[in-house]
Amino acid sequence: MSRLTITDLHASVITEDGDTPILRGVSLVVESGTTNAIMGPNGSGKSTLAYVIAGHPKYTVTSGSIDLDGQDVLAMSVDERARAGLFLAMQYPVEIPGVSVSNFLRTSITALKGEAPKLRTWTKDMKEAMADLQMDPGFATRNVNEGFSGGEKKRHEILQLGLMQPKIAVLDETDSGLDVDALKIVSEGVNRFKESSDAGLLLITHYTRILRYIKPDVVHVFVDGRIVATGGPELADVLESDGYETYTAAARA
Amino acid sequence: MRAPTVAPATDLAPRIYSREIGDFDVPKGREEEWRFAPIRKLSSFFEPENWGSVGISGEHDATVEYVEISDPRLSQSWMPTDRPSAIARAQATHAVLVTIAKESVHSSPIVVNLKNAGENNYLHVEVHAGPFSKSQVVLIHDTTGNVSGSMLSILGDQAELTMLSVIDADTAVMQHVHWFTEVGRDANFLGLSITLGGGVIRTVPTLTYRAPGGKGQILGAFLLTGDQFQEHRMLVDHTQPHCVSNVIYKGALSGEGAHSVWIGDVLVRREAVGIETYELNRNLLLTDGPRADSVPNLELETGDVLSAGHASATGRFDDEQLFYLQSRGIPESVARQLVVRGFFVDVLSKIDDPDLSGSLMRRIESKLGIIDHE
Numbered sequence: 121m122s123r124l125t126i127t128d129l130h131a132s133v134i135t136e137d138g139d140t141p142i143l144r145g146v147s148l149v150v151e152s153g154t155t156n157a158i159m160g161p162n163g164s165g166k167s168t169l170a171y172v173i174a175g176h177p178k179y180t181v182t183s184g185s186i187d188l189d190g191q192d193v194l195a196m197s198v199d200e201r202a203r204a205g206l207f208l209a210m211q212y213p214v215e216i217p218g219v220s221v222s223n224f225l226r227t228s229i230t231a232l233k234g235e236a237p238k239l240r241t242w243t244k245d246m247k248e249a250m251a252d253l254q255m256d257p258g259f260a261t262r263n264v265n266e267g268f269s270g271g272e273k274k275r276h277e278i279l280q281l282g283l284m285q286p287k288i289a290v291l292d293e294t295d296s297g298l299d300v301d302a303l304k305i306v307s308e309g310v311n312r313f314k315e316s317s318d319a320g321l322l323l324i325t326h327y328t329r330i331l332r333y334i335k336p337d338v339v340h341v342f343v344d345g346r347i348v349a350t351g352g353p354e355l356a357d358v359l360e361s362d363g364y365e366t367y368t369a370a371a372r373a
Numbered sequence: 374m375r376a377p378t379v380a381p382a383t384d385l386a387p388r389i390y391s392r393e394i395g396d397f398d399v400p401k402g403r404e405e406e407w408r409f410a411p412i413r414k415l416s417s418f419f420e421p422e423n424w425g426s427v428g429i430s431g432e433h434d435a436t437v438e439y440v441e442i443s444d445p446r447l448s449q450s451w452m453p454t455d456r457p458s459a460i461a462r463a464q465a466t467h468a469v470l471v472t473i474a475k476e477s478v479h480s481s482p483i484v485v486n487l488k489n490a491g492e493n494n495y496l497h498v499e500v501h502a503g504p505f506s507k508s509q510v511v512l513i514h515d516t517t518g519n520v521s522g523s524m525l526s527i528l529g530d531q532a533e534l535t536m537l538s539v540i541d542a543d544t545a546v547m548q549h550v551h552w553f554t555e556v557g558r559d560a561n562f563l564g565l566s567i568t569l570g571g572g573v574i575r576t577v578p579t580l581t582y583r584a585p586g587g588k589g590q591i592l593g594a595f596l597l598t599g600d601q602f603q604e605h606r607m608l609v610d611h612t613q614p615h616c617v618s619n620v621i622y623k624g625a626l627s628g629e630g631a632h633s634v635w636i637g638d639v640l641v642r643r644e645a646v647g648i649e650t651y652e653l654n655r656n657l658l659l660t661d662g663p664r665a666d667s668v669p670n671l672e673l674e675t676g677d678v679l680s681a682g683h684a685s686a687t688g689r690f691d692d693e694q695l696f697y698l699q700s701r702g703i704p705e706s707v708a709r710q711l712v713v714r715g716f717f718v719d720v721l722s723k724i725d726d727p728d729l730s731g732s733l734m735r736r737i738e739s740k741l742g743i744i745d746h747e
Contacts, residue, residue, distance in 0.1 A: 174700050177692060202702035218714065228702055263715070
């Protein structure tokens with residue numbers, strides 16, 4: 121049983137013209153076995169929340185706290201957070217030239233588990249996980265994200281989710297840019313991970329479409345750097361029909 | 374006195390081919406080919422001196438000989454192309470000659486450890502790969518002492534030669550090394566130029582073809598840390614039809630005062646129809662402070678080529694790459710190691726000997742402070 125507790129989090133993006141506040145008091149709890157959706161319009165800061173949880177150096181936390189099972193997440197380096205059990209499926213994963221997917225995954229698993237995986241079971245595990253996501257076996261020899269299509273990048277992120285088995289996973293707009301077929305494959309991958317583990321999920325999305333495949337327990341509406349409404353799955357249906365207009369208008373008022 | 378041969382007028386800097394020192398003016402630094410070089414530091418390379426000749430140390434293969442510079446087997450047709458190389462050819466008393474016999478196949482690399490005679494040295498090395506032979510030659514340059522001179526790789530018809538040259542000199546050292554390669558009919562050359570250290574290192578590779586159908590690749594990996602200068606100024610001279618050239622230079626620079634220069638001149642002459650050529654330089658700036666100049670030049674005198682391209686890019690160490698790797702639990706030092714290995718992999722993976730490529734990679738990582746020791 122794990123719990124990620126975010127309390128009154130304020131964060132700014134570091135730019136050449138100074139710091140610009142993006143998160144303005146986020147409070148949120150993600151527990152094992154629950155799926156929490158964060159929905160918000162463009163520019164609301166929901167991806168910033170994902171990056172701040174993971175520890176991206178572009179952002180500074182000005183106040184508030186992030187706690188994972190009693191550990192101070194903000195005091196940890198990026199890799200320490202991952203080893204503590206946090207995972208971020210990225211919206212725009214970067215290319216790493218000259219580093220193969222298999223080498224990358226093996227290096228990561230070795231770092232996370234503290235020892236290199238047994239070669240035979242590792243190769244089998246990786247092949248099975250790739251087959252589940254309908255990925256070609258040749259994928260393992262390609263360089264990380266180099267020349268990947270949008271769908272391949274997202275499948276690669278979900279492949280990592282399954283192999284790394286985090287306690288709490290943040291999925292940042294994993295649905296964006298995917299056609300329906302790719303969305304189904306990726307969603308099935310997330311659901312398999314949910315069934316096989318007791319992890320808590322934080323699903324960040326702009327559209328309700330992905331929530332037809334991955335059922336949320338809680339839906340948060342994120343506007344102007346904070347959560348402005350929280351409800352059950354039915355809240356997503358309201359957003360689907362009415363949009364964010366009422367919330368953004370209220371935030372402006 | 375023989376009249377010097379001057380290369381046809383092109384947009385590229387004209388080249389004089391001569392063994393007469395007097396045919397070459399003392400560089401002033403304003404000339405196109407010298408404009409990046411630290412002329413004053415190199416001044417002793419521009420006047421004839423009584424320096425010793427670079428020899429060989431340790432055990433070596435029977436194909437490797439240390440010969441008098443008058444040995445008739447040394448190339449009679451090769452001509453120096455600048456003042457330092459003309460001086461070195463005129464003043465050197467001895468040469469290192471590697472002779473790969475016709476049709477012979479060497480399964481393991483022929484390793485030549487070059488040994489300097491003293492503080493200042495002239496270098497002359499020739500590798501003659503006989504027709505239909507197959508071999509790999511590894512030249513390890515001495516780490517101490519200044520060096521000026523030339524290396525020649527001359528491939529007979531259908532010869533296959535991989536030649537690796539490793540310069541990993543002390544920071545006080547200056548080396549000025551020409552590397553002339555002539556590829557015979559249907560021959561295949563792979564040159565690997567690895568430069569990991571030295572105060573002032575200037576390499577001038579020339580790749581040309583004696584007959585149609587040859588293939589030449591030159592792959593370079595270079596590393597500068599701190600107050601060091603390296604210039605790699607190459608000319609690929611497509612003189613023959615249906616030949617292929619491929620040049621890749623990868624440089625990593627770290628620290629204030631590090632300055633690298635890469636010049637990639639490719640000349641495709643009118644008669645060189647049906648050729649393929651590609652050249653690429655990528656530089657990775659690991660810290661603030663270094664400067665990397667990169668100038669690709671492609672000059673086509675015929676439009677009848679299969680392909681001709683070039684690319685050049687210099688970029689900062691990418692924080693997003695580090696973040697991505699670290700977000701997967703990989704510690705920062707390991708993440709840096711992965712990125713730097715990935716950067717150099719397309720050059721170092723071409724070294725057949727895994728022990729050698731591994732030790733070069735560890736040397737790079739140790740110099741960059743990624744690993745504590747080798």
